Amino acid sequence: MRVVVAGGGTAGHIEPAMNLADEIMRRHPDAVVIALGTSRGLEVSLVPERGYELELIPAVPMPRRLNRDLLTLPVRLAKAVRETRRVLATCEADVLVGFGGYVSIPAYLAARKHVPVIVHEANAKAGLANRIGARFANRVAETVVGSLPHAELTGLPIRATIRDINRDKMRADALRYFGVSGDKPIVLCFGGSQGAAKLNAVMAESVARGLFDDVTLIHAVGGKNELPVSWNANYKPYAYVDRMDCAYAIADFVIGRSGAMTVAEVSSMGIAACYVPLPIGNGEQALNARPVVDAGGAMMCDDSAFTADFVRDQVIPLIASPARRKLMAERSKSFGRSDAANRLADLVDSVIQEAGH
Numbered sequence: 001m002r003v004v005v006a007g008g009g010t011a012g013h014i015e016p017a018m019n020l021a022d023e024i025m026r027r028h029p030d031a032v033v034i035a036l037g038t039s040r041g042l043e044v045s046l047v048p049e050r051g052y053e054l055e056l057i058p059a060v061p062m063p064r065r066l067n068r069d070l071l072t073l074p075v076r077l078a079k080a081v082r083e084t085r086r087v088l089a090t091c092e093a094d095v096l097v098g099f100g101g102y103v104s105i106p107a108y109l110a111a112r113k114h115v116p117v118i119v120h121e122a123n124a125k126a127g128l129a130n131r132i133g134a135r136f137a138n139r140v141a142e143t144v145v146g147s148l149p150h151a152e153l154t155g156l157p158i159r160a161t162i163r164d165i166n167r168d169k170m171r172a173d174a175l176r177y178f179g180v181s182g183d184k185p186i187v188l189c190f191g192g193s194q195g196a197a198k199l200n201a202v203m204a205e206s207v208a209r210g211l212f213d214d215v216t217l218i219h220a221v222g223g224k225n226e227l228p229v230s231w232n233a234n235y236k237p238y239a240y241v242d243r244m245d246c247a248y249a250i251a252d253f254v255i256g257r258s259g260a261m262t263v264a265e266v267s268s269m270g271i272a273a274c275y276v277p278l279p280i281g282n283g284e285q286a287l288n289a290r291p292v293v294d295a296g297g298a299m300m301c302d303d304s305a306f307t308a309d310f311v312r313d314q315v316i317p318l319i320a321s322p323a324r325r326k327l328m329a330e331r332s333k334s335f336g337r338s339d340a341a342n343r344l345a346d347l348v349d350s351v352i353q354e355a356g357h
Helices: 011-027 043-049 068-090 104-111 128-133 167-178 196-208 244-250 260-269 284-294 308-319 322-335 340-355
Strands: 002-006 032-037 053-056 095-098 117-121 139-142 186-190 216-220 235-238 253-256 272-275 298-300
Touching: 002 011, 002 104, 011 032, 011 043, 011 260, 011 340, 032 043, 032 068, 043 053, 068 104, 095 104, 095 128, 095 340, 104 117, 104 128, 117 128, 117 340, 139 340, 167 244, 186 196, 186 244, 196 216, 196 253, 196 308, 244 260, 253 260, 253 308, 260 272, 260 284, 260 322, 272 284, 272 308, 272 322, 284 298, 284 322, 298 308, 298 322, 308 322
Parallel strands: 002 032, 002 095, 032 053, 095 117, 117 139, 186 216, 186 253, 216 235, 253 272, 272 298
Antiparallel strands: none
């Protein structure tokens, strides 16, 4: 079995591709999984770190306005398609699985009529690449119902280290890892690479005002942001949390952005949350969180409305109520899909079998 995955550029595209790759290798130890990417994306470091081969193709970002790049787009896209078709032929690919992003457009076009195609959409609102690929894909998978026509609901593949967490068994070790007692509700706050700054500012003001005095706050501020000076038994700021499995194992409540992976991981853990969608792109982060919020598994606050006063009036009272947290956690868990990698790998097996490879 030889599988090519395409989803470079951002961690949101790369991570689910690598998580699928891990599941394929678990099932089929003799399989070969190759990732497509460009020299511009995070895949240059993330893919080799996960132990997979990376094949680079020319980057062809889609111009947002009429300019010289738009005029040269056909030539650049044709070159990328030729390079991708060469990769697919050389590695004798049995299937191409695309996760969106500009790497996926030449991949879908190169595979068409040559290699079976599976499209996976992580967000509630599909991007251009997946809308194109879905038109002729053999199968289409989605994380949120209604993102693409004729899609099968699989959920978003998450890391095995997160998927396989037993919160009860890990709790004691995780408490020791962070050096906390666990006698107060534990709040985990993180904003990712792009969205941490606003959350950090609100957390800093909330801590200064004593709003978290009755909880333990574990705060990942982001490696590019300044680490707060304040550090005490209640407030644990980190540049980066290396052991998110430990953080999830003890978190009673999460405050974070609502990228597709964050929502998938938090829901699969069954943790109550306050999502603050990053106001970028086509509003996909708010759409990602909406189903679990509507199910009662989380609350949501617009970025502009997320302030220390909101934390005081809305977040703290919820955290202080074990009954409300428990109900929200149960509804979050019912929305989560920890078996998404398995479901998507089933599609891969099925498509390869149908193609007679």
